[in-house]
Amino acid sequence: RSQKYTQSTATTWEALSESYALELLSLGAIAWQGMQSQQQILGASPLNKALALVVSDYPEVGKKVLESAFTQALTLGLMRHDTFQEYFAAWYVLQTLQGRQGKPACEKMQNWLAQQKYAPRYAVLLHFLSGLTTQPGYTQALHVFWHALLSPPHDVVGAQHVQLMV
Numbered sequence: 001r002s003q004k005y006t007q008s009t010a011t012t013w014e015a016l017s018e019s020y021a022l023e024l025l026s027l028g029a030i031a032w033q034g035m036q037s038q039q040q041i042l043g044a045s046p047l048n049k050a051l052a053l054v055v056s057d058y059p060e061v062g063k064k065v066l067e068s069a070f071t072q073a074l075t076l077g078l079m080r081h082d083t084f085q086e087y088f089a090a091w092y093v094l095q096t097l098q099g100r101q102g103k104p105a106c107e108k109m110q111n112w113l114a115q116q117k118y119a120p121r122y123a124v125l126l127h128f129l130s131g132l133t134t135q136p137g138y139t140q141a142l143h144v145f146w147h148a149l150l151s152p153p154h155d156v157v158g159a160q161h162v163q164l165m166v
Contacts, residue, residue, distance in 0.1 A: 022065065028092025029054045031085045035125065057101040083124060090128035097133070097141035106144060113148035118155055 029050040037046050055063050095101065096109040116122050126149075133142040 024088075024091060025054055025058070025095070026050075027088045028095065031088035032092045034085050035089045035122070038121070057105065086124040087128050090125045090132055093125070093129055094132045094138065094141050097144045098138055099140055110144050110148045113145065114151050114153070117149055 030047065033046040033050040033053070051067065093109060093113075096105050099106045117126065129145060132138070133145045
């Protein structure tokens with residue numbers, strides 16, 4: 001058998017994630033800004049906000065390196081379909097919940113999740129996020145995610161909460 005097919009997929013995914021971490025971060029920030037502004041194709045202002053968000057979250061990387069990764073992410077194409085945008089936005093939320101952008105950003109995202117958990121436009125993002133939080137190494141994100149979903153506010157009747165939990 002070929003060595004290629006006997007390697008662990010977790011190791012391959014981790015290596016891939018590490019080698020393209022800045023591009024994934026950039027795509028996540030772009031997708032997050034798009035979700036927040038309800039746009040699939042972003043103009044200059046949301047793109048600049050996304051770059052500023054990445055630069056402020058990761059000042060140790062350096063603005064020039066992040067601008068290069070951001071440009072590379074843009075050449076991969078803007079969000080061609082809503083599910084790409086929702087996946088990359090979920091990945092960005094995952095990194096925030098894991099505490100990679102600091103405790104204040106994590107708490108802000110947890111509050112956002114608690115407030116937006118019943119919003120239909122974020123349903124696919126939440127489904128992606130629920131799957132992403134089960135990856136090895138994302139224990140904090142898993143706990144923060146479920147704490148946000150189980151925390152108030154709850155819907156009055158309870159049907160949306162049951163649907164969210166299923």
